[in-house]
Structure formats: C-alpha cells, structure tokens
Amino acid sequence: MIRTPLRPLASVLSAREKGENPDLIEAENLRRRNEDVRDRDRLRAESRLLVLSLAFMAAFMVVGMRMGMLASADPVEPHEDRYASALAAQRADIIDINGAILATNLITNSLYAQPHLMIDKPSAAAGLAQVFPDLNAQDLLEQFNSSRKFIWLKRKISPEQMQAVHDIGEPGLQFGPREMRLYPNGAFAAHILGGAGFGREGVHSAEVIGIAGVEHRYDAFLRNPAEQGRPLQLTLDLSVQAAMRRVLGGGMRLLSAKGAAAVLMEANTGEVIAMVSLPDFDPNDRPTPLTKGDASDSPLFNRAAQGLYELGSTFKLFTVAQALDLGIATPETMIDTQGPLKWGKFSIRDFHDYGKSLSLTDVLVKSSNIGTANLAREIGAGQQQAFLDALGLFSPVPLELPEASQSRPLLPKRWSELSTMTISYGHGLAASPLHLAAAYASLLNGGYRVTPTLIKPSGDAARGPRIVSEDTSKILRSMLRQVVVRGTASMGEVAGYHVGGKTGSADKPDAKGGYAKEKVISTFASVFPAHDPKYILVVTLDEPVDTTGTEPRRTAGWTAVPVAAEIIRRTAPLLGMRPEIDHPDEMKYMLSNY
Amino acid sequence: MRGLIYALAALAIIALAYWAYNENYATQAALRRVDTLQQQIGDQREKLGVLRAEWAYLNRPDRLRELADLNYLTLGLMPLTSVHFGLTEQVAFPQLDVNDITGPVDLSADLSADLEPPLAEAKP
Numbered sequence: 001m002i003r004t005p006l007r008p009l010a011s012v013l014s015a016r017e018k019g020e021n022p023d024l025i026e027a028e029n030l031r032r033r034n035e036d037v038r039d040r041d042r043l044r045a046e047s048r049l050l051v052l053s054l055a056f057m058a059a060f061m062v063v064g065m066r067m068g069m070l071a072s073a074d075p076v077e078p079h080e081d082r083y084a085s086a087l088a089a090q091r092a093d094i095i096d097i098n099g100a101i102l103a104t105n106l107i108t109n110s111l112y113a114q115p116h117l118m119i120d121k122p123s124a125a126a127g128l129a130q131v132f133p134d135l136n137a138q139d140l141l142e143q144f145n146s147s148r149k150f151i152w153l154k155r156k157i158s159p160e161q162m163q164a165v166h167d168i169g170e171p172g173l174q175f176g177p178r179e180m181r182l183y184p185n186g187a188f189a190a191h192i193l194g195g196a197g198f199g200r201e202g203v204h205s206a207e208v209i210g211i212a213g214v215e216h217r218y219d220a221f222l223r224n225p226a227e228q229g230r231p232l233q234l235t236l237d238l239s240v241q242a243a244m245r246r247v248l249g250g251g252m253r254l255l256s257a258k259g260a261a262a263v264l265m266e267a268n269t270g271e272v273i274a275m276v277s278l279p280d281f282d283p284n285d286r287p288t289p290l291t292k293g294d295a296s297d298s299p300l301f302n303r304a305a306q307g308l309y310e311l312g313s314t315f316k317l318f319t320v321a322q323a324l325d326l327g328i329a330t331p332e333t334m335i336d337t338q339g340p341l342k343w344g345k346f347s348i349r350d351f352h353d354y355g356k357s358l359s360l361t362d363v364l365v366k367s368s369n370i371g372t373a374n375l376a377r378e379i380g381a382g383q384q385q386a387f388l389d390a391l392g393l394f395s396p397v398p399l400e401l402p403e404a405s406q407s408r409p410l411l412p413k414r415w416s417e418l419s420t421m422t423i424s425y426g427h428g429l430a431a432s433p434l435h436l437a438a439a440y441a442s443l444l445n446g447g448y449r450v451t452p453t454l455i456k457p458s459g460d461a462a463r464g465p466r467i468v469s470e471d472t473s474k475i476l477r478s479m480l481r482q483v484v485v486r487g488t489a490s491m492g493e494v495a496g497y498h499v500g501g502k503t504g505s506a507d508k509p510d511a512k513g514g515y516a517k518e519k520v521i522s523t524f525a526s527v528f529p530a531h532d533p534k535y536i537l538v539v540t541l542d543e544p545v546d547t548t549g550t551e552p553r554r555t556a557g558w559t560a561v562p563v564a565a566e567i568i569r570r571t572a573p574l575l576g577m578r579p580e581i582d583h584p585d586e587m588k589y590m591l592s593n594y
Numbered sequence: 595m596r597g598l599i600y601a602l603a604a605l606a607i608i609a610l611a612y613w614a615y616n617e618n619y620a621t622q623a624a625l626r627r628v629d630t631l632q633q634q635i636g637d638q639r640e641k642l643g644v645l646r647a648e649w650a651y652l653n654r655p656d657r658l659r660e661l662a663d664l665n666y667l668t669l670g671l672m673p674l675t676s677v678h679f680g681l682t683e684q685v686a687f688p689q690l691d692v693n694d695i696t697g698p699v700d701l702s703a704d705l706s707a708d709l710e711p712p713l714a715e716a717k718p
Contacts, residue, residue: 101650107640242655265674496676561657570673579676 073093088210093231118172191302234418235271251563255544261303270450277303305404308430312504315426365487481530496579501526503556522556
C-alpha cells in the first residue's frame with residue numbers, strides 16, 4: 001500500500017516560500033487520511049451487519065416456516081407409538097363357559113344425507129322409501145328441502161341395503177362406518193346379556209354402550225382398551241340354557257301360563273348355569289320399555305331376577321331347617337296340625353285336613369301350613385328374621401345384573417306374629433326365584449352361604465359363612481327327596497337323578513289387596529342329586545293351569561313340577577351327569593327299551 | 595498436510611450424509627410397509643370377526659336343533675337323555691381288522707347255483 005506522505009516536501013517548500021505555515025498542510029493531509037480510514041471502516045461494518053442480518057433472517061425464516069407448517073398440517077399420530085397397542089375391536093366379546101360366542105361385533109354402515117350435495121331430491125326420497133319400507137318418501141323430501149345440511153337416516157344398514165342405496169346413485173347419500181353389537185343366538189339369553197346401543201355418535205364412528213344386563217354391568221370392562229379385547233366369560237352354558245328355554249317355553253304354552261322363569265345354579269359355588277325368563281325378546285332388536293302399565297308385562301322384565309313373588313310353600317323348608325338347626329324338633333317330632341289355626345280374625349288352613357298331628361318330615365312332605373305356622377311360632381319372629389336375613393332374603397341378590405341389584409324383597413311393614421306364621425309358609429314376603437335358588441343352595445350344599453354369580457371366579461372362591469350344620473343340611477336333603485318320592489312333587493321323579501324338591505303354590509295378590517282365587521304362582525325348587533347336591537333348579541310359572549283332568553288344576557305338583565322334571569331330564573345329561581341307577585338290570589332294561 | 599485433512603473431512607461428511615439419507619429413506623419405507631401390514635392385519639381381524647360371528651350364528655342352538663330334526667333319517671340325532679349313557683360291559687370289544695388269511699375256496703359250483711336260483715325260475 002502506498003502511503004501518501006503527510007508532509008510532501010514540494011508543498012512544504014512552496015508554503016515556506018509563501019510564508020505560510022507548513023503544519024497546516026500536514027493537518028490537512030492527516031484529516032484526509034483519517035476520513036479515508038473512517039469511510040473504509042464504515043463500509044466494512046455495514047457489510048458485516050448485512051451478512052449478519054441475512055443470517056438471522058434466514059434462521060428466523062426457517063423457524064417461522066416450520067411453525068407455519070406445523071400449524072397448518074393435520075395432526076398425525078407418531079408412527080412409533082401406534083404399534084405398541086394391538087388392534088382390537090371397540091368392545092370385547094362375551095362368551096359362555098365353553099367359549100361359545102354370546103355377543104360379538106360386526107362392522108356395518110350408517111346412512112346419512114347431505115341435502116346440499118343432492119342432485120335429484122325427489123327421486124332420492126322415492127328410492128330410499130323403496131329400500132327402507134319404514135321411511136316415508138313425503139317426509140324425506142320435506143327434510144331434504146329444509147335448510148339442514150346433515151340428516152341421519154339409518155343407524156345400521158345391511159350390506160344389501162347399502163348396495164341398494166348405492167344403486168340410487170345420489171351423491172348426497174353417504175355412509176359412515178359403524179360397529180354394531182351382534183347376539184348370534186338371538187333371544188336365548190336375552191335377559192342376561194341385556195343389549196347395547198349407540199352412545200355418542202359421530203360421522204365416522206359411534207360409541208357402543210351396554211344398555212342392560214351384563215353388557216351394562218361390565219360396560220367399563222368390555223370397553224377398556226387395556227384389556228386388549230379379552231372376552232368376558234360367563235358361567236352360562238349355551239346348550240343347557242337353550243334346552244332349558246325350550247322346555248320351559250313348551251311347558252308355559254301347554255299350561256297356558258302368562259310367564260315363566262327358571263334358574264339352574266351350581267349348589268356349591270352359586271354359579272348360574274342357566275337362567276331363563278319368558279316371555280323374552282331378541283337383544284339384537286331390543287323392544288322399548290313400557291311407559292305405562294305394569295312393567296312386568298314387558299318382555300324386558302326379568303322374572304327370574306327382578307320378579308318378586310310370594311313363593312308359597314317353598315319357604316317351609318326355611319322354617320323346618322331352622323327348627324332342626326335350633327334343636328326345636330327332630331324329623332320324627334310330632335307337630336300339631338289341628339286346624340284351622342286361628343290368630344285374631346285370621347285362620348290358617350291346609351289344602352287337605354291332615355288330622356291331629358304329623359311328624360316334622362311329613363309336615364314338609366305333605367306341605368302343612370298349620371304345622372309350619374306352629375313351628376314358626378315356637379321359633380319366634382326375631383330368630384326367624386335373623387335366619388331369613390342370613391339366607392339373603394332381606395336384600396337384593398348380588399348377581400352381576402343391574403336389574404337384580406334393584407329387586408329388594410318385599411317385607412311386611414310390621415313383623416307381627418301373624419307375619420311370622422304366614423311367612424313360615426311363604427306368604428307375606430315376596431322374593432325373586434333367584435333369591436329362592438340361592439337360599440336353597442345355601443341350605444342344601446352342606447350349609448354354606450352361596451352367592452349367585454354369572455362370572456366365573458378366578459381361582460377358588462372362598463366358602464361363605466355357615467348357615468346350618470352339616471347334619472341339618474343332610475336331613476333337609478332327605479326330606480326334600482321324600483317330597484318327590486311320596487309327597488306333593490311325585491311327578492318330579494327323574495330316573496337316575498334322585499331329584500329332591502319342594503313345591504309351592506301361592507295365590508297371586510290382586511289389585512284390591514286380597515288374593516286372587518284363580519291365579520297362582522306355582523314354584524318348584526329342587527336339588528339333584530339329593531344325596532350329593534350338585535345343582536339347584538327353581539322353576540316358577542305365572543298363572544299356569546293344567547286342563548288335562550276333569551277340573552282345572554293349578555297346584556305346583558301338576559304344573560311346575562312336571563316342567564322342572566323335564567328340564568332336569570334334558571339338562572342333566574348335557575351337564576355330563578351320569579344317571580345313577582341302583583340296579584344295573586334296570587339300566588339294561590332302560591337301554592334295551594330304547 | 596492441512597489441506598489433506600480438510601479434504602478427508604469433507605469426504606467423510608459426504609459419505610455420512612449419503613448414509614444418513616439412505617437410512618432415512620429405508621426407515622420411511624419400512625414404516626410405510628408396517629402401516630400397510632397393520633392395515634392388512636386390521637382387515638383380516640375384521641374378516642375374522644365377521645366369520646366368527648357367522649359361525650356362531652350358524653351354530654346357534656335353535657338352528658342346529660331344527661337341522662337335526664330335519665335330517666333325523668340320515669343322522670339319527672336326538673336330544674341327549676340319560677338313557678344314552680351306557681355301561682362299560684355293554685360296549686363290544688372292538689373286532690380286530692385282520693386280513694382273511696384262511697382264503698375260502700368255492701368247493702362246489704353247484705351249491706352256489708342252488709342258493710341263487712335263476713331269475714326266470716324265481717318269478718312266479
């Protein structure tokens with residue numbers, strides 16, 4: 001670099017000649033040089049600032065663009081997370097004890113309309129009315145012409161219907177995928193399964209929620225994604241349930257009964273193997289509940305778990321059990337049956353006159369109201385209440401059905417001595433057939449309290465508290481066996497299965513507060529085999545009448561008992577029970593006869 | 595020397611960038627494939643569910659009973675009852691399926707002719 005001198009000799013000399021101060025020249029040159037340096041520095045600083053600002057601008061633009069992209073992009077699930085969870089249906093299956101499917105899911109479609117996309121509204125309305133007979137073309141057209149932009153037409157449609165709607169060729173008719181609940185076996189366990197419906201609905205999916213039965217009770221479990229579609233296993237047995245439903249339905253028709261209910265329960269564990277209430281319904285197409293009248297007239301009503309009936313003489317077993325357990329009587333003790341038994345203005349009578357006295361066994365076998373009432377008097381109201389409470393007859397059955405947990409037995413408002421006497425033979429206290437089955441199981445299985453359940457317990461369930469002694473339980477079983485062999489339930493004998501049981505026929509209460517004469521609830525509570533109790537069966541018929549004889553017969557011995565016997569005949573082999581025949585020759589005879 | 599290091603570093607960066615680029619695309623391809631497979635699994639599960647539902651529907655007790663009734667002549671199925679349980683001694687000992695080693699020989703052609711009279715004679 002060439003530096004310009006601050007004091008050029010030529011300028012200094014000429015200045016000296018002119019008598020000027022040469023320092024001025026130096027100052028002038030210095031100023032110029034400084035200015036040059038300043039200009040250069042400024043330029044450099046400016047260019048640096050420019051580069052820096054460009055760099056910052058680029059960086060900010062990158063950040064800004066990225067933010068913009070994130071803001072405008074559709075949210076997407078991160079890839080890696082999606083594969084951790086297995087693909088599962090929205091709602092888990094329900095299966096029976098053998099793994100047969102009771103409830104599952106099916107993919108279908110829903111149909112909706114977007115009128116503003118429609119081309120030919122009248123023909124679309126006409127076409128839809130043709131595909132779906134329950135839709136009206138006129139109403140549809142009115143809806144399409146309204147200002148609405150979105151109209152639900154059908155919740156669930158079949159593939160055939162979907163194709164038919166496609167064939168209409170209207171772009172304004174659209175489909176949304178739907179998962180629907182399917183009960184492949186139809187009505188067969190309607191009251192237990194309940195039913196499902198749609199909860200919150202969107203275009204692309206809808207919540208499937210349980211409405212009643214185990215679907216409602218186990219809604220959270222069935223919908224829990226953490227369970228990964230693990231099915232809910234019930235203790236029901238599909239084939240037993242189907243056979244029982246068929247036999248009970250046949251019996252109900254033959255005896256012109258209004259309704260019927262049956263519960264088959266394992267005596268030791270309380271597992272419900274089959275439970276039928278007739279009339280029933282198809283859970284795939286659940287009827288709407290009645291808004292007026294008696295709820296029990298609806299097929300939705302579960303007579304086995306919800307229906308509270310005075311179950312009549314079946315309650316005598318409880319009185320006899322308590323008398324035995326308290327040591328008030330032995331099976332041979334003679335009980336006073338002199339009638340009629342008066343209490344105030346009420347009098348208690350027997351179906352037949354049984355003379356002065358009967359042994360305790362015969363009181364049960366012949367079903368003497370007077371004898372039982374006398375026993376109950378001796379037991380006393382307090383002890384009777386405590387005993388019935390221990391048997392679970394004072395509270396709803398803790399079965400896993402929302403309907404069962406609402407049915408609290410009807411007790412007398414004031415428990416007088418008369419109540420004690422009438423309740424001893426099953427009048428004045430209304431309970432469900434399920435209550436009865438649980439109480440019978442508790443008394444007959446050796447004396448341990450049984451809690452009915454529909455869900456197979458994981459591992460060994462703990463035994464309930466003791467209700468009666470082992471000996472009492474044994475005596476009760478032999479008494480019930482005698483009821484079948486020589487008592488009121490003689491039609492209940494099923495070769496090879498040693499049925500024991502107690503009949504009960506109770507007049508139905510009428511609207512006026514009295515009892516209807518011609519309307520009875522007839523019940524048969526049974527245990528088989530009586531010497532080694534495995535199963536408890538309770539059959540209840542609502543207003544049955546047997547018209548095969550010369551006069552109509554309504555007692556349980558003629559109605560509920562034969563139906564129960566047929567149920568045992570059909571279901572016991574299905575449960576894998578071998579008939580126990582005392583004489584092998586008899587067995588051979590049976591087989592050769594067949 | 596310094597220039598060589600610079601050049602090598604630059605080459606290394608290019609190589610690594612190429613590798614990372616490849617890995618990126620390979621990963622994306624794998625993810626897409628997993629996506630497709632998941633979709634296929636989902637479809638198959640859906641189909642399986644439909645088939646299971648159909649199987650359960652076809653095996654519903656009512657239908658099976660009706661079918662058993664309809665085909666009673668060929669199948670001979672009836673509701674299980676207690677008489678269907680047998681005793682062990684009633685079960686015949688299974689016959690041994692051995693070849694006929696005795697080799698029967700027709701000793702007399704006349705005998706078989708006697709047993710099967712000519713058709714013309716048999717008709718009245």
